[in-house]
Amino acid sequence: MDTALALGWLHATAAAVEQHEPELTALDSAIGDGDHGSNLRRGFTAVLAAVDALPPDTPVGAVLGKAGTTLISTVGGACGPLYGSALRTTGAALPTPKADITDLAAALRAGLSTIQRLGGAVPGDKTMVDAFEPAVAALERAAFDGFSLREAAALAAEAAERGARDTVPLEARKGRASYLGPRSIGHQDPGATSTALLFRALARTAGA
């Protein structure tokens, strides 16, 4: 992962969020308050404006850090601080100028820890963690197995998508969906779904 790839990733994520906004809105309407799609759209529109204005020699970590700060400043809601802080932590953990898969996996693991520290969610609580954790685990495994970034990112995206789908039968214990108790069962978590978009965007950007 380098500056160009990070920028590509953020652009791809923004495009995916734009395209899937109605789906995210619908999922959040079912078990939340219907703003997850517009929250992320607003956030990633601002992220693109912010990172595209950075000098071309900005280190990869600073690009992701800027993206995180921008999300924190523009999104609000639960996902703004969670995604924003995670990206900040991830960026801070990335070596310059270029991170290999092991570095990237470690940095994203740090980002995940931030999400879990701030939000207190564990896997199975029906949150973005349910997609984020398996994605990071898949990256770690792929790094250990010596896969290319293209292959690793594809595995992470698949894991995230599976994780998101697997939130359907869960009863939410964190976030707004938890207010529904058992009525949250049968719906896919919007945050886990947007996390899957994030990792799919990474895979696409890495050429998968």
Next chain:
Amino acid sequence: MDTALALGWLHATAAAVEQHEPELTALDSAIGDGDHGSNLRRGFTAVLAAVDALPPDTPVGAVLGKAGTTLISTVGGACGPLYGSALRTTGAALPTPKADITDLAAALRAGLSTIQRLGGAVPGDKTMVDAFEPAVAALERAAFDGFSLREAAALAAEAAERGARDTVPLEARKGRASYLGPRSIGHQDPGATSTALLFRALARTAGA
């Protein structure tokens, strides 16, 4: 018209209002505020309670006067004072103990004058006057022609019903429907419709 006939008339009117409440409501919803049916139902429920509590020897004029006062006290809206005052005037104009058709026609003409004095409407303004006036005129003609009360009341009811139907193409110039201007055209006036019920109830009570 005597006390028994007046009581019968009021009961028959109450029953007709009850039965046609949805129709009156629908007509008033279209070009008014949707309360004409419930207004009259509330009023005639109170009227029955009031006149049934009168001593049996109450003169016919006093019965109608009581009915009028009760309508004024319980209906509100435009039709409460108009119908109520009209009945009071009619009652005050009826000789005791029994009025012939000429007396009744004259008393109802006096009641109509009260409606017109209070409300300022003339025939063609798309109000209750458009049913009331032809009904009274028919009674007057029938009295002149020497018809029986049964025949006279039937002619009055027909005239009132025709008058009500004929309000359909009119543009309202008085009452709430006048706010609609040309959009009031094509709807039958609720007050003219209830006036037709009143005269039909008289005809039924008189044995027609």
Next chain:
Amino acid sequence: MKKLINSPESVLDDALAGIAAAHPELTVDRAARVILRAGGPRPGKVAVISGGGSGHEPLHAGFVGPGMLDAACPGEVFTSPVPDQLLAAIRATDGGAGVVFVVKNYTGDVLNFQLAAELAAEDGIEVRTVLVNDDVAVKDSTWTAGRRGTGATVVVEKAAGAVAEGGGTAAEVAAAGQLANAASRSFAVALSPATVPAAGRPGFDLPQDEVELGVGIHGEPGRRRAPMRAARELAAEVVDAILAEHTLTAGDETIVLVNGLGATPLLELYIVFGEVSALLAERGIRIARSLVGNYVTSLDMAGFSLTLTKADARLLELWDAPASTPALRRP
């Protein structure tokens, strides 16, 4: 129809029970259906009495209290009160200095207040009437029922109430109300109709992409339908409709009421107010005072009305005078 009621027949009585429980500072005569300032008649003070159909809350009960009304008489939903209520209100508030009625110009209201005034006159009580007729959606003409009374009622009740509180004579109280009315014009837009409990269905149907322009506060449909548009464009249409029938011009000051019809979020009313304020600024009209919220509602109708009162020093003084009512407070 889904409403927080016990039955369509008991709406008024049940609401009166709630008003009585919620406002110990008021006296509610539930039998007579009159809401009164506590403490009985005030000797030497002109009594200001208003009333009208229920379904417009906080109008009128919410404006009973020092500085505004002495009594409010609520009729059945969208139905004017009956003369008995108005007479009871007169008896409970007349302090010997006379009575002023505030009457919105609807045939039913006018007739019932008129009958009450005639009966009061028989008791030797002189009643003056201020007729409110601010709604420019209806053309004023002696051949019709004339312009309706809507949002300006708040301004009229405030002005009349202030003069009465200050010890004005009945003639002065009525004159202040008439001044406020003459200076005010209103226009309303509905996004959805109201449902009268007794009727059980909406007063009119409105497609998803249309609005009713010039709607009344009793669920009466408006003069015409128009396509739904941005708040900015609707506000412009409403401002223009009012200014076409108003003496307000560049350099003037105005009291602005952006009023919710019952089911419109305050968030949206503020958006409308922002647009109105920009439109008035463009036309050189200065907003001296303003009110945003639900004041003269129409049950569960969605939409707003705009009232513009041309404000001179006298009207501003009356508008700013102290008032302590459930829905309007001035220190």
Next chain:
Amino acid sequence: MKKLINSPESVLDDALAGIAAAHPELTVDRAARVILRAGGPRPGKVAVISGGGSGHEPLHAGFVGPGMLDAACPGEVFTSPVPDQLLAAIRATDGGAGVVFVVKNYTGDVLNFQLAAELAAEDGIEVRTVLVNDDVAVKDSTWTAGRRGTGATVVVEKAAGAVAEGGGTAAEVAAAGQLANAASRSFAVALSPATVPAAGRPGFDLPQDEVELGVGIHGEPGRRRAPMRAARELAAEVVDAILAEHTLTAGDETIVLVNGLGATPLLELYIVFGEVSALLAERGIRIARSLVGNYVTSLDMAGFSLTLTKADARLLELWDAPASTPALRRP
């Protein structure tokens, strides 16, 4: 979706323009999206700052003013504010005596306020937080997000604001807010869902003969559906739900808030209040103070929430303390 807006994206900015125009007594920083008491920081006075998603008006902007909030930070519709707004509010109000945040317990609100407090701490400003969590529809547990903050926010902001206005320390202000919160429990019933402008469709579907019990103020569906019933029965269900999780018992005094969710006529809220008052009387609980109207809304949702605050002399004193805000005034 039919709304008085210009576009879903501009809702907040357009509403801020309207709030600024309607309330010259407030300072609206439209760039920073903060609503402030006019006059800048008050040296020596603790600053009380609240905020949350838009769509709940008059909460919070309507409670800015002497005796209540120093600043309100509105987020996008149903979305908590961002830390930048809260930091701007702190900078604009900090008079050196400390800052108290009033935060409704939602993950998003908690996180954004927490990030802001951490950043403020880096600037040497200590921020205390009062967490509002009064909604008994949600079971309280450390394993979940916990009870939500709803109607009690008004009571908390009033209590904290009163102590701050009276010169209390930051610890005292926070303690007053916590006292008000601990004494309050709420429960809401929706008759129809809210439509978030950006979503364009209602948050949930509700058949004509059903209600959502325990609904949230962000269009979140409730815990369960139940058949629509008379106001009396719905009120009983709500009162029982609250009392099951409340220390209120016979002989106690309470502050009662019957709050409209946005699209409910005041007439119906008074009917509900009447029923609540009868139910509390049956249980020997005395209503010491009350509030009926739209205070913590949920856009165009129809329905009501009930908040019962167990009132002791201290809370009543704070409740009665002077306040001068757009939505709550006390002489």
